[in-house]
Amino acid sequence: MIDIVVPDEQEGTKAVVRSWLKKVGERVEIDDPLVELETDKVTQEVPSPAAGVLVEILLDSDAEATPGALLGRISVEHRVAEQAVEQPSPQGRSTSLKMSGSGENSRFSPSVKRALRQHEVDPSSISGTGRGGRITRADVDAFVASDRAERPAGLPAMRGGVTSIPHDRMRLAIAHNMLNSVTVAPHVTAMFECDFSAIMAHRAAHRAAFEKDGANLTFTAYFIAASVAAMSAAPAVNSRWFDDRLEVYEDVNIGVGTALGDKGLVVPVIGQVQTLSLLGIAQKLGELIGRARASKLSPIDLKGGTFTISNHGVSGSLFATPIIIAQPQSAILGIGKTEKRVVVREVGGIDAIQVRPMAYISLTIDHRVVDGHQTNGWLAKFVETIEQWPL
16 A cells, blocks of 8 residues: 655645545556645645555545645555456557546546536636646636636625625635734834835846846845845844744745735745845746746745745835734835835935935834844845945
8 A cells, every 4th residue: 555645845834635636446647646735825736656546535625634644545456456457459558447438528537527517617718737737626716716807797696786705715824824923923013215226227227138047137136135135134034933932044035925816825935045146036036926827836935934025016005014924934024116206315415305216115023023123223224235236
């Protein structure tokens, strides 16, 4: 017997069994997709660890799947016995039995078939994201959600014009994480104002060169680099709080909040940012955000964050408070919308009124870990780095 276990790559997330892609008694090959696990951020397929026959399912749909838990078992002996009785056909091909069903339907898992029937969806209109382009249950759900968004009148309406929309698992998980964070951590937010003139000039001068190296030079890349510099002013910002200790890290692993429209929010992590150049940051950032929006992130991409950036200004927000900390991290940076404002600058010893591209920068901290003096020191270093960026 070969055990099928839950991977250990679900840090900070709760996984449940979404659906089994094979039935008990069905033959499987090594690396065949066996079961879909769903966390609050991604849907992950667990591949078969061996060739054989699925003989036991221990965690069925909607069961909680903790890392290392036993999902089911595969019998290798069954596989050996089947191979012994298979006889070659005149063309030299096996005459063993195939999966029941025919055509495209035989490629769909039971949960996908149920969803297609329930929503009366033509599978040919859905682009599959599973292994080999196979359609997963998440693909069907995403297609139905987008179709409803385009046809709001088709949603089930209640009396008084109220529309009832059941919570999906991602939204419920986000709600649980947000409530837990504000419950366990005393949030305090400090705000500075920052002049983006220097990074805008640098970006204009170097954007084309970065594109030749396959990198989109966004403002977020500068924010990530400046965050690393600011850690020297207050190292405790790059930490995690546990009941019996505080862990302060040398590696700066920065998560970047990435909106997926109505599907929610994911936070892919760029690891060891302190070792990367601005080009390296831009390349890694573009790769992660691209995979996030294509629903191709793996659990490892969301793992190990020690600090988070929320660039909420991209959607028009000037300021947001508090931005909720991703537990057990100790802080999160918020970047507001850039807009031209009238400011006073000293030029040649005389105050002068100028128009500059300004934005509000906030740092929300866990007050159990960081005090106001450290918070302001971190923000001062961040702003200094951005405003004095060399051309």
